Amino acid sequence: MDALDTVSLSILLGALLVLVGILSSLVALRFGAPLLLVFLLLGMAAGEAGPGGVRFDDVRLAYLVGSVALALILFDGGLRTRFATFRSVLAPSLTLASIGVFFTAALTAPVVVYLLELSWLEALLVGSVVASTDAAAVFFLLSGRGLRLRPRVAATIEIESGTNDPLAIFLTILLVELLVAGDRPWPSIVLSLLGQGVGGAVLGLIGGRATVLALNRLALPQGLHAPFVTTAALTVFGVGQALHASGFLAVYLAGLIVGNRPTRAHNTVIAFLDAATWLAQIVMFVLLGLLAWPERLLANAGAALAVAAALMFFARPVAVLLCLAPFPFSWRERVFISWVGLRGAVGIFLASIPLLVELPNAQLYFNIGFVVVLVSLLVQGWTLAPAARWLRIALPRSEPAPRRVELDLPGQLEQELVGYHVGTNNPYLRRKIVPSWAKPVLVVRDERVLAAAEAGPIKPGDHIYLLAPPEKAQVLDRFFVDMPPPQKPDPRLLGDFFVGGDITLGSLGEIYGLAIAPADRGTTLADHFAARLGHPPQPGDVLPLGSIALVVHAEAKGRVTRVGLRLADADPEPSIRARRRPLRRLMRRVGSLVRALLLP
Template sequence: MTDVNTLALLFGALLLTAMVATSLTKRLGMPLLLVFLGVGMLAGDSGPGGLIFNDFDLSFTVGNLALAVILFDGGLRTKIATFRVALRPALLLATLGVALTAGITGGFAAWILQLPLLYGFLIGSIVGSTDAAAVFALLRSSGIRLNERVGATLEIESGMNDPMAIFLVIMLIAMVQSGAVTVGMMVMEFIRQFGIGLLAGVAGGWLIWRLTRRLLLPESLHPLLLLGSALALFGATAKLGGSGFLAVYCAGMLIGNRPMQARDHNLHVLDGMAWLAQASMFLLLGLLSTPSRLLPELPLLLPIALFLMLVARPLSVMLCLPWLRFRWREMVFISWVGLRGAVPIVLAVFPLLAGLDHALLMFDAALAVVVCSLLIQGSTLGWLARKLKVDIPGYPDPLSQHGLHDADTQDWQLLQYRVAEHADVVDVASTELPIRHGVVEVLGVWRQGMLLHREAGLRFRPGDLVLLAAADADMAELGDHFAASHSEATLPATRFFGEFYLHGDAELGEVSLFCGCSLPGPEDQTLAEWIRHALHRPAVVGDQIALGRVWLTVHAIEQGQITSVGLKLPAGSASETGSQR
């Protein structure tokens, strides 16, 4: 029992230390995952903690289970509606993009480390995929809201590219060990990994969803039902020879996009479990690393990390995305958000378990790449998004929300907002809340210990706690109305979209007459149709296009159709009709 108690004490102390140290992440701009990794290193045999930990089998097991939890949680939060603009680029980056990145990086690694080419390609494959844990965590904590095309592409890519990396690592290890791998064997392994993973994910997700609908359980047990089912699906898929990671991600997407009991409670609890999984994984990986061995190797390993970030990843993105009409700004940002996290380190354990030569060097190379990626790329996401103008105005979250979900209606939320000192709604009647689209119902106002009911004479005051019901689509506008001002990290809506809003069904002739510019298309064509035609691709919120001297910005999209367009004069000189920014 002493060993168990000691382990519990050590793990609890390390986790608590890492969580306390997270206060530094906001001040220094350091990613939280790097704090966990650093605490593990300091506690390890080369740090002041002096703990000797070299159990690669345990780390491999914990890493796999933790990644399964993280991917399942990420899948639950991925909207299938985003596939409209992100599925093709994400799939391309998750397959061809990973192979290109692995090949380019592998060739450079073999040259600089003076290793056989197969070993170099193995290093490239280990670090070739982006990490879901890092991408999900940093995109949500960076304080920015990306346009749908960029954000969804990054998240779906990171959730789906692990099978390709695992496939490449397994094939290259087999080639190093025996050299008897044929093209047919590679094709069959590729089909098995992706095919079984996809089929198991869809079938398993549907079964899990049906199970959650039929079992009458207390709300507190629903997250455990989901988590247990997801881990069982992960293990079963891996036993069948498919990608368990792809299976749990696809299952999460299928479940998350269907009506689900206790949805908000499930998401909150699973988010905490995903954070615990990340913390555990990075703490163990930090303990497993040996900085005293790594430091002398840095002059050779750092160039590999920099080459991956500055050359290999950008080249793979530039070869995959231009054909899908991505703007150069978007491609640069997607190139930079090729974050590496726990996946490369977990994959680096494969050569160690296989007993390959130079296995420790490969592990150290993966660790160096991860640290550089989190430190350099992870700490600059918000700054680069604003510089490249791929962010769109965010909105303050409500104090609390609780979903009201019905299979026959759209998703509705019970929301609580605090009226800020200089909010737009101050002195506005509770029956006249200014919402451009949708329906919002004020249920009551809590003021100075009293619950006031909605009526014509009741006006909002600073400090009021407002309870209301609204659809998901109205939350952005509600957040703007109840907030005092945006933080420096948030792009103001009026500066981005403009002061005026036009309906997507407005006729182009009337809009051109109002703007005082020449007619760029048929007079009776709607504004939404003209924008979609001018972009030559599905539109997303934030897309901008010039009409004479006026900038039009897509403000709202419902069911794939542009419903609202912002209008403002450009800050600079006049622009040509139909030019894009």
């Protein structure tokens, strides 16, 4: 009976810790604190050296839970990454995720050698442990502080953070093997690196396509689609690790493929993985916090703080500047990307691997990695939003997100129903502008369901349902938010958006925050092109309008009938443009190759 009581108390204690972690997220959201920091401190407080007094030293269990959590986090990151975003920043992101990790570890190593008098191999191990960045912490802080990054910067950080973990994990495991088994010839190391990378990529491609095929072909009961996808992701990861390939790279690529292919129950899968990822992170962070002893951390605090400072102010910035030198990023964007490299879950997870294999200085590596992560979250975490505003990398997101209803339509995978409540100040209600790919089909008014044709003009208080592609549904939020016009055009609302030639300049100004002269607000786009173009309009003709550009998409009888919107391009200097042409051609070729592999 004592054994049963012990198990019951363990379940109760574990459930309480997770419950406190979930509730503490509300505090973190209110004060903009990194969630990882909250969970780590909670675990430390519950540990043997804290007021909780819980004795926990099972490194194997912490490693197992951490592996599962990281696999889910990487799969979820790939699932949410649109391939168009991936392709647009493929070259700089992969450069940061590969060469940048090597540079960061190598530039951190001399500081470790000097401060701790470790061997170069051990110093490289410490550098590899703290070399990767944490995407979850970065984007939680940005969204919690009400910021929206420039699309190119956000995509670069997102792809880098999602793809640099596998390399950091490989480097750490390789260096641990070298410290345990002795020197290995460099050709063997290079072949091992290539083998794991190629093996992980192949398994990710096969696993992602197989998951999509099974998800769309099998008649699974309602509610089992999301657990099936989650289990398939862990299967891909497990097979990769068992075959000594990069399971972390495999699971990320599998998520990228599943997220960019039409699948059943797409929104259900996203919602389920949200909850599963949150729970996995909470459990992992609490367990890692339980492993840490405050007095042991304090014993190496001075050296750890110096390593953290060298990483934040020297190693990461130099690595970013070197890696982004061939790419057209402004100095503000490069500085911000270097500062946004928050350390997180992967760093502490990797620091537990030497403990697992019982290396001689394993506790020292763990203490250094743990303190570096804490300092990064405290310093960079709380200064991330001010840095984004100071560098003018982010636009303020003052509007509350509208409640969006998404419903899958059985029998097809290309469209879904997206529903919104129409408020008094919605831009859609005021100007009736909507993207060409969003088609109104239903209106709910006074508890009556009406077809869009019979509903007539949309009124405040209506609920409108539109057909839209699942991957673009979120972009509609901006049209159904009660808020004043933005100060600057939102790049998410441009690109493939089209409006009719009868839309007025005043309507566009209200939606996109453009300064339109009072005398021109009633002018239609067709009349605007007729007055300014000087010749009959042809598809592709462009007219600037403030900070956006109007592009003729269709015309009839000399009148513009359809206009595309995009951001106005700044004309770079000839020397810069000429220098970018070979790089752009290379990026297009690499993007075409990756797209051919990932998509049908």
